[in-house]
Amino acid sequence: MKKIGFTTSIPVEIIYAAGQVPVDLNNLFINSSRALFMLDLAEEAGYPRNTCGWIKGLYTAALETDIQGVIAVMQGDCSNTQALMETLQMQGREIIPFAYPYDRDPEMLRLYVEKLMAYFSVNWDQVLQAKKDLDQIRQHCRELDRLTWQENVVTGAENHYFLVSSSDFLGQPQTYEQEIKACIQMAREREPNLDEVRLAYMGVPPIFTNLYESIEAMGARIVYNEVQHQFSMPHSSDHILDQYLAYTYPYGAFARLKDILPELEKRNVDGIIHYTQTFCFRQIEDIIYRSHIKKPFLTLEGDKPGKVDARTRMRLESFVNMLKMRGKGR
Amino acid sequence: MLGIDLGSRTVKIVLMKNREIMACSLYDTIRFYRQFSRSSRGKLQLDFNGLNLDPETEMVATGYGKIAVTIAGAQKIPEIQAHAFGALFQSRCENFTLLDIGGQDTKVIQVQKGDIVDFATNDRCAAGSGRYLENMASVLEINWEQLSSYDQNPVELNATCAIFGETELIARIVEGHPTSHLAAGVNYAVFKRVAPLLKKLYSDTIILSGGGALNPALVRMIREETGCQVLPIKEPRLNGAIGCCVWGQGWK
Ligand code: SF4
Numbered sequence: 272m273k274k275i276g277f278t279t280s281i282p283v284e285i286i287y288a289a290g291q292v293p294v295d296l297n298n299l300f301i302n303s304s305r306a307l308f309m310l311d312l313a314e315e316a317g318y319p320r321n322t323c324g325w326i327k328g329l330y331t332a333a334l335e336t337d338i339q340g341v342i343a344v345m346q347g348d349c350s351n352t353q354a355l356m357e358t359l360q361m362q363g364r365e366i367i368p369f370a371y372p373y374d375r376d377p378e379m380l381r382l383y384v385e386k387l388m389a390y391f392s393v394n395w396d397q398v399l400q401a402k403k404d405l406d407q408i409r410q411h412c413r414e415l416d417r418l419t420w421q422e423n424v425v426t427g428a429e430n431h432y433f434l435v436s437s438s439d440f441l442g443q444p445q446t447y448e449q450e451i452k453a454c455i456q457m458a459r460e461r462e463p464n465l466d467e468v469r470l471a472y473m474g475v476p477p478i479f480t481n482l483y484e485s486i487e488a489m490g491a492r493i494v495y496n497e498v499q500h501q502f503s504m505p506h507s508s509d510h511i512l513d514q515y516l517a518y519t520y521p522y523g524a525f526a527r528l529k530d531i532l533p534e535l536e537k538r539n540v541d542g543i544i545h546y547t548q549t550f551c552f553r554q555i556e557d558i559i560y561r562s563h564i565k566k567p568f569l570t571l572e573g574d575k576p577g578k579v580d581a582r583t584r585m586r587l588e589s590f591v592n593m594l595k596m597r598g599k600g601r
Numbered sequence: 602m603l604g605i606d607l608g609s610r611t612v613k614i615v616l617m618k619n620r621e622i623m624a625c626s627l628y629d630t631i632r633f634y635r636q637f638s639r640s641s642r643g644k645l646q647l648d649f650n651g652l653n654l655d656p657e658t659e660m661v662a663t664g665y666g667k668i669a670v671t672i673a674g675a676q677k678i679p680e681i682q683a684h685a686f687g688a689l690f691q692s693r694c695e696n697f698t699l700l701d702i703g704g705q706d707t708k709v710i711q712v713q714k715g716d717i718v719d720f721a722t723n724d725r726c727a728a729g730s731g732r733y734l735e736n737m738a739s740v741l742e743i744n745w746e747q748l749s750s751y752d753q754n755p756v757e758l759n760a761t762c763a764i765f766g767e768t769e770l771i772a773r774i775v776e777g778h779p780t781s782h783l784a785a786g787v788n789y790a791v792f793k794r795v796a797p798l799l800k801k802l803y804s805d806t807i808i809l810s811g812g813g814a815l816n817p818a819l820v821r822m823i824r825e826e827t828g829c830q831v832l833p834i835k836e837p838r839l840n841g842a843i844g845c846c847v848w849g850q851g852w853k
Contacts, residue, residue: 567719582722585722589679589717592681592682593682593717597718
């Protein structure tokens with residue numbers, strides 16, 4: 272089976288329909304014990320120091336893995352994608368273009384999806400069948416997420432891991448399904464967490480490897496992982512076009528806010544952590560989120576893969592502490 | 602109750618009893634670690650004899666974040682909390698924005714009805730901090746007191762980086778500006794750097810702490826440019842350590 276790499280969620284149904292294996296290069300990079308080294312390799316190849324760490328990691332991951340080609344999301348993901356893909360192309364990687372229309376135009380999306388389907392030589396029946404199969408698994412994602420915020424028996428780290436991995440289902444949907452079912456079963460036996468502080472995490476997944484554990488050790492828990500939640504396609508729809516129109520991440524800050532604001536209320540969060548990546552254009556969007564979200568808000572910044580640094584830890588501790596003491600008088 | 606603030610440049614220790622400061626001392630951070638502490642099993646053991654402290658006293662420490670150590674036997678609290686508590690105690694005020702300009706970092710903390718409601722810290726570098734002011738004073742060949750007295754006709758400076766600021770300042774010296782205008786420019790550059798934070802975390806009362814509070818020119822600029830009242834506190838440099846004691850003794 273051929274492997275197909277990608278750098279942000281794409282309609283994986285198409286790849287599965289073609290009998291190929293999708294590989295989310297982000298997960299491959301960040302889960303590697305060599306993550307930091309992979310970044311150095313990209314810098315050695317000439318990537319500037321002031322470029323996002325994820326992009327550098329993706330570059331090395333795409334070169335080191337035996338993939339057939341890389342799907343390049345030219346609109347709706349990252350402002351660095353084009354240069355990343357061009358440098359990969361220079362190294363002989365095949366680039367398969369895809370895009371999410373900025374204005375969320377359904378007809379445009381259909382065209383892009385059909386173009387991708389043509390590349391993989393699959394028809395609508397095959398794609399919809401693949402969607403049906405994956406939707407079964409996505410049901411478990413929804414349940415795990417509900418157990419996180421409603422029953423309070425799933426940790427922020429578990430929620431993050433399973434939802435972030437639902438972008439490619441680890442390339443092995445059966446294994447993923449077994450793993451998530453086991454986690455759900457285990458969680459159901461637990462006593463609910465009496466969280467002192469409930470937090471939301473928004474923004475791209477963290478480059479820190481122990482963020483969730485660190486937060487939990489401070490007596491707080493993340494009950495909402497915004498982008499990861501979106502990766503799991505939380506809103507059921509019959510057609511994949513509707514599904515990828517409802518998916519908010521590629522359509523900008525305002526589309527994301529429409530999803531975020533009600534989730535914050537529903538999940539009863541005390542504060543928000545907005546993670547931004549050093550050198551990422553999304554740092555600018557922090558302005559928009561701050562002005563629209565009327566809850567305590569902490570913006571974190573991460574650069575290279577590794578543990579939470581001392582300064583970030585200090586800020587996190589202060590934030591959690593502030594929320595704990597709020598309104599409790601002294 | 603002992604309060605210990607492990608700052609990046611100086612370590613501050615305060616002994617308080619019944620809400621009164623009984624003793625205090627300040628150490629150069631590097632000297633403090635070299636002479637008065639040793640680390641064992643991942644914790645810092647203090648040399649109580651050398652520091653002239655009673656090992657039986659309860660301790661609360663802050664500022665450990667930057668060096669990621671904990672002092673054996675001490676409770677630790679985050680810096681933001683320590684500084685806010687210190688200012689609450691020292692000012693007897695419940696609504697204010699605290700601006701702490703320390704050796705290597707700057708913190709802005711907004712307090713309403715006695716609770717911290719928001720805070721911000723500087724970027725990962727020492728731009729606009731005490732280190733910048735010190736370096737610029739030495740480029741101008743004046744001391745800290747002199748630097749801190751000029752606030753008129755500031756020369757425009759843009760870089761508040763403790764290193765690159767030097768190049769820019771030298772360029773201005775070459776242009777022939779008088780020292781007083783150059784010094785005012787340095788102070789104004791620091792103000793410009795914190796101004797957006799003061800605006801974002803607005804209160805009509807501003808309290809200054811850290812070494813920056815000992816700069817009257819900066820205080821005047823803040824008062825004039827923001828139109829806010831700037832409340833003095835008695836011990837701006839010890840504020841974090843005092844906050845530790847106050848926290849340890851239980852507020853009220
Ligand atoms: S963090 Fe930002 S710059 Fe980096 S890959 Fe993601 S979108 Fe691009």
